Amino acid sequence: MNPNYEIIEQLYRLDIDSGLVTQDQRVAQKELSELAKKSRISEEIIAKTRTDMIFHEAELRRLYKKLDDLDERKAERSARLFAAKNDDDHRGLKRELDHVERDIRETQRRADETESRIEQSKAVFHKAETELSASISASEGERKKAQEAEDNSAGRLDEINKVRDSYLSRLDDRIAQHYMRVSKITRNPNGPICRVVERACGNCRIGLSPQILNNIARGKSVEFCPNCSHVLLPQNNA
Template sequence: MNPSYEIIEQLYRLDIDSGLVTQDQRAAQKELSELAKKSRLSEEIIAKTRTDMSFHEADLRRLYKKLDDLEERKAERSARLFAAKNDDDHRSLKRELDHVEREIRDTQRKADETESRIEQSKSLFHKAEGELSASTNASEGERRKAQEAENNSAGRLNEINKVRDSYLSRLDDRIAQHYIRVAKITRNPNGPICRVSERACGNCRIGLSPQILNNIARGKSIEFCPNCSHLLLPNNN
């Protein structure tokens, strides 16, 4: 049996462990991202509603000022109408007074609508504040757990990489370099090594030649899949 087979077997097991740890790390990173996204969404709503309220409040102050001015004009026109000395002055002042009263009603309607929008914004603002607070408090434990899982995964991957490097240093340079090259491009979560399965490569499922299968079965030489270049191990069944 080629002594490199034992090393490659150990690398294969390390790669499987690494794939599982990487999945755990990605799951933890995804959870952290979702928690951050949830808080960020509430923060964006708070910022937007605060801006909306400021705009509407400024508009409402302008409308209130206009109402005060219109009420003064109404009082002035009413006084002049009461003191009108002839029909022409009375009709003219009456038209002016009617116009002012219509403008008051229109301005009051706009003020009422603006007040309603402010109340809606306030409601949305307080709701978002409550959700942000609840999210922050409720997810603090989840965030700590996810962060711990991410840190543990990173530490475990670092340990696996160190052991992997020690095994690679014991391999023939040609095989080690082949392993490293395939590891960079493989989509297999278990890495660049696979077992023969039903006389085919366990990674790409392409059938293997009798010569390659015979060499693997006899442990004569390290073989690579001619299609996907993965290192091949015999089926251990």
């Protein structure tokens, strides 16, 4: 039996463990990302509605001032109309008064709409504040748990990598270099090593030649899949 096989078996087990730990780490990182995203959305809504309220409140102050000016003008035109000395003056002042009253109605309508927008923005603002507070409070435990899981996963990966490096240092240089090259491109979460499964590569499922299968079965030499380049181990008959 080629002595490299024993080392490759150990690397294979380490890679499987590493894949599981990496999956746990990704789940924890996703949870942290989702929690941050939730809070960020609420913060963005709060910022936007605050800006909207400032704009609408400024517009409402302008409309209120215009209403005050129009009310003064209406009062002045009404007094002049009451004191009109002839029909022509009366008709002219009545037209002016009608224009002022139309302006008052239109300005009041716009003020009412602006007040409604402010109330809507306030409702959205308070809802977002409540949701943000609840999210921060409720997710604190989740965030702590996810952070601990992420830290534990990172620590476990460091341990696995150290052990892996010690095995790689004992492996034949040609095989070790091949292992490292394939590990950079494989999409298999279990790494660049796979077992033969029903006379085919366990990674890409491409059938293997009788010569390769024979070499693996006899433990004569370490073989690589001619299609995906993964390091091949004998089929597990346990």
